Amino acid sequence: MAFSPSLAFAYPWLGLLWPLPALVYWLAPPYRSHRPAVRVPFFTALRRLSGAAPSEGASVSPRGLWRSLALFICWTLALLALTRPQWTLPPVHHEKPARDLLLLVDLSGSMDTQDFTNAAGEKVTRLAAVKQVLDDFLARRQGDRVGVVVFGDAAFTLIPFTADLKLARQMLGEMQVGMAGPKTAFGDAIGLGVNLFAASKAPAKTMIALTDGNDTASSVPPAEAAKIAKDRRVVIHAVAVGDPAAAGEEKLDEESLKEVAATTGGGYYRALDRDELAGIYRRLDAIEARKIETVSFQPRLELYWAPLAALALLSMAAQALRLVRRPRLRTAEAAR
Structure with missing residues (x-):
């Protein structure tokens, strides 16, 4: 369904104040400007000759039609600006990540074993094969926030959660065997990952743990x-x-890994070569399909400045016209 832009008002109820000047004009007493009288020594003689009884009074300055019309238009423009007219634009749909994905990567000494092959068929270390497969996996994670925890003797946060997948892939490529120590602290890596998720507001939270040894x-x-x-x-x-x-x-503690996956509702996978490892991540890519949360909002273009600008121009023009006409009126009165 096509969207048609429209005009709306943030405070339309202020339009009820539009007839207020007319009510004031009809119901309130007129403004009286008091002027001092001219004192003359023969005032008593004038009163006796004219027979008039003097009393205190005031002069009411009449307002011309054009001046009244200008004031009414200025009031209308000011009130229109207060109602905040807005031009409603087509809705904008913004997609934001709905999942935080954390990779736990084992960097113990056994990851240096050369029993995997790369895409060219050459013998490479387990970590080299893992990095190649993870790079392909992350390339397809557009829309997810990704973090990386590495573990050996202890667990360390290599990459906090980020949507910058280019940076995540670069940091993964710089991982080296033994940079976290020669042992395997798998349980501590899970604990660190849970702590990282504590500040996460994503609806889906997933860990993918990769290890080649038992927890020691x-x-x-x-x-x-x-x-x-x-x-x-x-x-x-x-x-x-x-x-x-x-x-x-x-030695690989398969029972422990299976228990970890089963406890949290995840899956357990074992790869003996690079092709199996790539197949596992393809299955994970299908299971953990990219999740996107769509947020829609209606942009509005504020137009209150337009009546305010017209009000300023009209008031300045009216004042300028009044200043121009005043010398002419004085000249005409003097000629009489």
């Missing part, structure tokens, strides 16, 4: 952190890239 350095177990995330309505998807058959620090 957290002060809060991942299962306990997941329960807190569930209470805050945060969904966690767990993506595992480690080898379940490995031992020690590099």
Whole structure:
């Protein structure tokens, strides 16, 4: 349906004051300007000869038609400006992100293992493959706010929530293995992510956690952190890239990751190569489809300045005309 711009008034009820000057003119007594009389020594003789009884009085200056009309138009323009006329423009629809997406990226020493291949078929580290896949994933997240938490011996906020996906992709490309320590503090990373979501007003809150080892350095177990995330309505998807058959620090604790995902209503995924990892993020892209909240507002163009400008011009023109006519009237009276 086509929208037609229209004229509206913010305070139309002020139009009820329009006849107020007429009511004042009819009901209020006229303004009287008192003038001192000329004192003459023969006033008593004049009163006796004329037979008139003197009394105190006042002279009422008559107002001409054009002057009355100018005042009435000025009142109308002033009242029109007070009603705030507005020109209603077509509605504007603004889309804003309705989701905050937080990536938890494991930077422990085992992420330096070269058991993945890149798009060219070359052997690369797990982190290199992860960065390539995450870059493609973020390129399709237009409309979401994205944040990144990295974890090793401890968890750190690499990127607070931002809608600048170009900056987020650049910062992800600069991640290095071991920059957060050699161990794996997965539970602490979830806790830090929950704290970051505390200030979020987005209706949907999602974490995507990527790790290749078991938790060995957290002060809060991942299962306990997941329960807190569930209470805050945060969904966690767990993506595992480690080898379940490995031992020690590099051993993948699949049961813990599955429990974290199940507790929060997310999914658990395991990738043994780059193609599987890319497929996982394609599925996540479909599951966590971009959510947009549409906000509409009606722009209005204020027009109160137009009657005010007309009022100023009219009052100045009327005053100028009065000043021009005054010497002429005095000349005419002197000629009489």
